Amino acid sequence: MLRSRLIQAASSAQRAFSTSQKALAAKQMTVRDALNSALDEELARDDRVFILGEEVAQYDGAYKVSRGLWKKYGDKRVIDTPITEMGFAGIAVGAAMAGLRPVCEFMTWNFSMQAIDHIINSAAKTFYMSAGAVNVPIVFRGPNGAASGVAAQHSQCFAAWYAHCPGLKVISPYDSEDARGLLKAAIRDPDPVVFLENELVYGTAFPVADNVADKDFVVPIGKAKIMRPGKDITLVAHSKAVETSLLAAAELAKKGIEAEVINLRSIRPLDTATIFASVRKTHHLVTVENGWPQHGVGAEICARIMEDQTFFELDAPVWRCAGVDVPMPYAKTLELHALPRVQDVVEATLKVLGGKVGKAVAAAK
Amino acid sequence: MFPAGLAYSLRFLRCGAHFSSADLPRPQPPKECIEVLAHHKPKQQGKGETYDGPRFICLQKDFKLHRLTEGPSMMVSLNKLEALRYYRQLLALRHLEMAASNLYKERLIRGFCHLYTGQEACAVGIRAAMGEQDKVISGYRIHGWAYMMGVSAQGVLAELTGRLTGCSGGKGGSMHMYGKNFYGGTGIVGDQVPLGAGLAFAGKYLKDESVSLAIYGDGAANQGQIFETFNMAQLWKLPIIFICENNNYGMGTSSNRSSSNNEYYTRGDHLPGIQVDGQDVLAVRSATTFAIQHAKEIGPLILELKTYRYGGHSMSDPGTSYRSREEIQKVKMEQDPIKSFQQVIMKEFNISQDEIKELDKLVKIEIEEATKAARCDEEPSLPHLWSDVYSGYYEGYIRNIREHSLKHINLHRIYDVKA
Numbered sequence: 001m002l003r004s005r006l007i008q009a010a011s012s013a014q015r016a017f018s019t020s021q022k023a024l025a026a027k028q029m030t031v032r033d034a035l036n037s038a039l040d041e042e043l044a045r046d047d048r049v050f051i052l053g054e055e056v057a058q059y060d061g062a063y064k065v066s067r068g069l070w071k072k073y074g075d076k077r078v079i080d081t082p083i084t085e086m087g088f089a090g091i092a093v094g095a096a097m098a099g100l101r102p103v104c105e106f107m108t109w110n111f112s113m114q115a116i117d118h119i120i121n122s123a124a125k126t127f128y129m130s131a132g133a134v135n136v137p138i139v140f141r142g143p144n145g146a147a148s149g150v151a152a153q154h155s156q157c158f159a160a161w162y163a164h165c166p167g168l169k170v171i172s173p174y175d176s177e178d179a180r181g182l183l184k185a186a187i188r189d190p191d192p193v194v195f196l197e198n199e200l201v202y203g204t205a206f207p208v209a210d211n212v213a214d215k216d217f218v219v220p221i222g223k224a225k226i227m228r229p230g231k232d233i234t235l236v237a238h239s240k241a242v243e244t245s246l247l248a249a250a251e252l253a254k255k256g257i258e259a260e261v262i263n264l265r266s267i268r269p270l271d272t273a274t275i276f277a278s279v280r281k282t283h284h285l286v287t288v289e290n291g292w293p294q295h296g297v298g299a300e301i302c303a304r305i306m307e308d309q310t311f312f313e314l315d316a317p318v319w320r321c322a323g324v325d326v327p328m329p330y331a332k333t334l335e336l337h338a339l340p341r342v343q344d345v346v347e348a349t350l351k352v353l354g355g356k357v358g359k360a361v362a363a364a365k
Numbered sequence: 366m367f368p369a370g371l372a373y374s375l376r377f378l379r380c381g382a383h384f385s386s387a388d389l390p391r392p393q394p395p396k397e398c399i400e401v402l403a404h405h406k407p408k409q410q411g412k413g414e415t416y417d418g419p420r421f422i423c424l425q426k427d428f429k430l431h432r433l434t435e436g437p438s439m440m441v442s443l444n445k446l447e448a449l450r451y452y453r454q455l456l457a458l459r460h461l462e463m464a465a466s467n468l469y470k471e472r473l474i475r476g477f478c479h480l481y482t483g484q485e486a487c488a489v490g491i492r493a494a495m496g497e498q499d500k501v502i503s504g505y506r507i508h509g510w511a512y513m514m515g516v517s518a519q520g521v522l523a524e525l526t527g528r529l530t531g532c533s534g535g536k537g538g539s540m541h542m543y544g545k546n547f548y549g550g551t552g553i554v555g556d557q558v559p560l561g562a563g564l565a566f567a568g569k570y571l572k573d574e575s576v577s578l579a580i581y582g583d584g585a586a587n588q589g590q591i592f593e594t595f596n597m598a599q600l601w602k603l604p605i606i607f608i609c610e611n612n613n614y615g616m617g618t619s620s621n622r623s624s625s626n627n628e629y630y631t632r633g634d635h636l637p638g639i640q641v642d643g644q645d646v647l648a649v650r651s652a653t654t655f656a657i658q659h660a661k662e663i664g665p666l667i668l669e670l671k672t673y674r675y676g677g678h679s680m681s682d683p684g685t686s687y688r689s690r691e692e693i694q695k696v697k698m699e700q701d702p703i704k705s706f707q708q709v710i711m712k713e714f715n716i717s718q719d720e721i722k723e724l725d726k727l728v729k730i731e732i733e734e735a736t737k738a739a740r741c742d743e744e745p746s747l748p749h750l751w752s753d754v755y756s757g758y759y760e761g762y763i764r765n766i767r768e769h770s771l772k773h774i775n776l777h778r779i780y781d782v783k784a
Contacts, residue, residue, distance in 0.1 A: 050570070076570070082600070087559050087593025094563015097548050098500065100570060121553050122560060127756050130774050131534030131749075134548060135756035166754050166763070190757040222760025269760040272769075307768055334504040 026207035031173075034180035034208075035197065039103065041215055043073050043185040046101060049187055052079040052092060053105030053142075062107045063143060063202055087141070089115030093122045096138040096192075103187060106142035109158045109196060116161075124167030133290045139186045143199035144172070145290050146339055147241055152327035155335075157291030159238065162194040163267040165298070170223055170267040172196045174242040175206040178265055181219030189221060196238045196267075224271035226278070230260035233284040233349050236275055236301055238264040241288040241340065243323075248288075259349060267297060275301060276310040283315040286348045290339050293322035304341035312320035316352045321345050369665075396439035419444040420713045421700075424648045429640035431631040431667075436639055437655035440716070441647045448710040451489050451646050453724055455703045458485040458509040460732040461518055465508055465525055466738075471679045473740060474525045477552075478539050481509035483675035486702035487610050488513045490649025491578065494657060498573055502561045503580040504542040506610075506674075510580070514547035518735035528742035534776075535745045536753075546575075555588030557581055558607065562594045576660045578653075580608045584615020586629050595633045598665040606656045607667045610643065612674040617687040630669035643670030644700045647709075649779040673700065752776045 042049050053064045057070035057080040070078040081088040085106065094103040112119065123136045126308045146155035155265050163170045169191055173179040179197065186193040211217055227242060235245040242263045250258040260278050264271065279285050285305070287298030298320035305311050305318060321340040328338055419442040428436045462480040466692050469478045481488070484506075492513045495501075503510050511521050516532045524531025525544055532542050540552040548564060551557045561579025568575035585591065586609055598605050609629040620627040630638030637659070641652040652668055659666050673696045677684030684693070710716050751763045752774035762769040 072712070082593075082596060084593035084597065084725040085589045087562075087597055089599060090556060090559025090590060091563040091566055091594065094502070094548070094560035094565075095567045095570070096563070097560065098564045098567030098571075100567045117556065122551065122556055126549070128754050129533060129537045130549070131536045132753035132756065133533070133543045137756075158453075161412060169755070169759075191755045201505075272761065304769075 009074040023064070025214070026209065028177040028205040029180070029208045029212070030203055030205045031176050031179045031197070032063070032065055032067075032202040034176035034212075035183055035202075036067055036069070037213075038180045038183040038187070039069060040072070042103075042184055043069065043077055045215075046187075048099065048101045049103065050077045050079065050100065050101045051105060052081055052088060054081055054083055054107045056080060056105050058284045061105075063199060065096055065197075065202070066105070085111050085114035086118065087271070090122065091119040091136055092140075093118050093136060093192075096136045097126065097134050101137050101187060102137075103139045103141060106140065106290035107274050108147070108154060108199070109142050109144040110154050110156055112140065112142070112158065119162070119168070119192070119194065124165050127191070128167060128307045135190050136192045137190045138253065139183070139189075139193045139195050141183070141186075141195035141197060143202070144196035145200075146323070146328055146335075147199050148165055149330065149332070149335065150328075151330040155328035157196075157239075157289070157323070158194075159196055159267045159289070160296045160300075162196075163270075163297065164295075168192055168194050168268060170194045170196065171221060171265065172238040172267050173265060174198075174201070174227075174239055174263050175204075176208050177206065177212050178219060178225075178263070180208075180212060181217050182221065182265060185218040185221050188218065193221070196239065201243070206337045219265065222266045222269040222271060224265055224274040225263045226260060226274065227263045228259070228261040230282065232282055233286065233353060234260045234278040234282045235286050235288055235345065235349070236262045236264060236278075238267060238297060239290065241290050244340055244342055244345055246312050248349065251342060251346050252349055255350075257349065257353065264297070268294075270300065271306070272301075272304050272308070276305070276308060279286060279305065279310050280313045283313055284352050285314065285318045285350075286321060286345065286352055287318065288321045288340055288345055290323050292325055293320055296320070296322055298322055309311060319348045319352050321348050374514065382397075410697050413723070422647060422709065422713065424642070424651065425645065426642040428648075428652060429628075429630065431628075431633075431638035431640075432635060433639065433666075437641075437648075437651040439651075443647065443709075443713065445714045447493070448714055448716075449724070451493060452546035452703075452706060452710055452721075453728060454513065455485045455646065455706060456725060456728045457518070457731065458488065458512060459703060460728050461508055461512055461521060461551050461735075464518075464522055464732050464736045466680065468522065468526060468678075468736065468739065474539070474680075475527065477505065478525065478537060478680040478697070479506040479508075479678065480674070480676045480680070481506055483696070483702070484610060484612060484643065484672045485509060485669045486646040486706070487608075487643050487647055487672055489702075490646040491580075491649045491653045492609065493627045493646070494653035495578070496575070496657070498546070498568075498575040499657070500546045500548065500561075500564045500568065500575055500577040501580065502557045502564060502577070503550065504554060504557050504582060504585060505550075505552045507540065507542055507550050508580070511542035511544060511547065511550075513542040516542060516544045516547070518732050519692055519738045520544075522735050522739035523742050526739045526742075528739060528745060529745045529749075530738065530742040534749060536749065539781045555581065555585045555590050556586070556590045558588070559594045561607075562598050562603055562605050565603040565660075565682070566601070568604055569601075574661070576604045576606060576657045578606050578608055580610060580613060583609060583611040583613065583620045583627070583629060584618070584623065586611075586632060587624060592634075595636050595665070595667075599633075599636055602664040604660045605655070605665045606660050607636075607665065608668045609667060610672055611669050612672050614674070614687065616678040617682070617684075619687065628669070630667050633665075633667045636665060636667055638669060640669045640671060643672030644702045644705065646702060749776075 092102040436571035565577035765770040
């Protein structure tokens with residue numbers, strides 16, 4: 001069964017490595033611990049919060065995100081479900097309609113396709129259809145995007161899928177601060193939230209400021225974060241692509257190019273104000289994402305810019321770095337080339353700054 | 366300042382002021398009836414004397430049981446107040462759908478319009494057995510259910526005509542009506558079953574002593590998610606009744622062409638089930654009473670209500686290509702839930718034709734007034750288009766057709782279904 005394969009992959013991904021932001025004095029926190037502590041504190045804070053999903057309780061979570069919570073909160077609050085995504089997602093939505101605050105875990109977002117009807121038709125639309133009578137305070141969460149070596153059905157980004165639908169809030173955290181602050185905000189939010197984690201960074205330790213550990217530390221939904229300021233070009237990314245962008249920015253810095261890296265954090269609502277402000281400063285933009293390009297997050301950002309005065313601030317066309325437009329292959333080399341790498345972002349940046357993007361790409365072929 | 370604010374508060378008042386027979390006092394819990402039956406024998410009536418106490422009526426058709434040793438009571442109690450209430454409710458549902466049908470033909474109702482005509486005894490009987498705290502969710506054939514759960518006739522009909530005074534402010538339409546403890550209203554066949562189990566889950570979690578009722582049709586009975594839900598409901602002993610209103614046709618496909626086993630009360634594996642005459646309001650009430658007790662004390666079960674829809678699947682279906690006119694006529698003649706109940710109450714309580722006519726008149730007036738309002742009430746003003754997409758704060762603007770220019774409006778709650 002592929003699920004067990006995924007779990008192996010998760011544990012192999014636990015080896016910690018940190019990105020360029022090395023603040024030696026700062027506390028370190030893994031994304032897994034960030035999520036786990038957020039769940040723990042929100043369970044303690046509000047009796048109506050409960051977790052349900054496959055293997056969330058006695059197994060301690062397929063990816064150990066809910067580790068220890070069943071022991072602490074018991075059968076009532078942390079509930080193992082059978083492998084029936086549509087059924088338990090529907091039950092979770094019904095419970096939210098009746099006043100509870102479920103955290104519904106999908107072992108991975110790939111399996112949410114079995115339940116997408118309840119996410120879209122039951123959760124996202126009910127508040128509007130009832131003219132404000134029935135709200136649905138629910139968090140759907142789990143690992144999203146490409147894992148490693150698990151092939152096409154288990155390697156896919158759903159950010160664009162869910163962000164397409166009004167009524168949902170869609171969050172894609174990158175580091176531990178994001179994961180902790182946004183998950184707490186999502187659980188407290190009165191609307192349905194799609195919370196897209198990334199398995200590959202669960203084990204990564206990120207430096208966090210002291211206030212991140214506060215019980216009431218929340219990150220506002222709908223606000224992007226500038227991870228690295230720069231004046232020459234803006235790189236906009238979400239989830240693990242933020243890491244790719246930060247590494248690319250470090251490479252570019254060696255060439256004397258100062259890239260500003262924006263971590264979107266929220267896909268819907270999309271913080272265009274932060275993107276526009278950055279583009280007005282840098283006049284160049286590259287979007288980076290691990291999802292497919294067509295109708296993707298990058299495509300939306302391009303469109304938003306064209307609809308705004310910011311378009312006239314651009315000195316070159318916006319360029320997208322996205323996953324190759326194919327289902328994810330299994331073989332290591334093919335998989336490696338299916339997602340944007342640091343050098344892809346560096347090259348895209350150089351070409352955008354060079355002002356000859358089209359020609360350069362044609363020449364490369 | 367929101368321009369439609371005044372209209373909005375008016376609507377609030379109107380909804381509150383409107384009379385609905387669903388607001389009438391609830392029937393006695395039948396458990397008491399059984400006690401009454403044991404200790405109290407009706408007096409022999411002398412000539413000229415009238416007796417207004419409860420009557421004890423033996424149901425006509427047996428219940429069929431699945432994995433149950435004992436079923437609902439075949440001897441039911443009925444007093445005059447209840448009898449008149451149920452009769453009035455049955456009539457109201459019939460007239461409500463007649464009004465809906467007319468409004469549809471006048472092209473005042475758009476899109477889908479699924480009528481409940483012929484199935485009235487199901488909603489009236491179930492409602493009669495429910496407690497105030499019990500919750501209901503159904504599918505797309507819900508005009509009658511909304512009414513039974515306390516939405517006024519105007520609330521239903523004005524929703525159908527897409528008016529601000531509709532129970533969903535004109536934003537839900539035929540399939541999306543909500544009320545206190547009434548969660549709609551889903552247009553996706555089968556969705557209401559896990560959602561209903563979620564309501565039951567919340568009831569158990571919050572220990573509010575409620576039972577939830579998920580109502581679906583024979584068409585939905587083959588959806589995979591229903592079996593997923595049966596499993597979890599039984600595993601977690603959720604206080605839920607799965608109610609299959611078997612009207613014999615899922616759109617135009619008869620149950621024996623859609624289901625390898627069309628004894629729907631047996632479809633829950635080890636879940637107990639009861640088949641009920643869905644045309645008999647007292648049988649439905651008796652079965653629901655039993656089921657509520659069972660759901661509270663033991664766990665979930667299935668009720669299959671054998672019923673029949675007189676009309677097509679929706680207003681666009683004449684309903685005659687997959688069944689004969691004779692078949693429809695036969696049910697109308699022999700198993701009409703209103704006619705048969707009328708006979709029962711006329712016989713049991715000496716209710717005269719004049720009294721029946723008077724009741725009929727009252728219901729007609731209620732529905733006519735509601736229809737008039739549904740025709741004339743104003744449509745929701747434009748800002749309703751971008752209101753209540755989210756209940757909490759939403760950062761940024763909602764996109765209009767050409768640009769992001771709409772500041773999201775929160776109109777707060779019409780009524781809090783969780784209150």
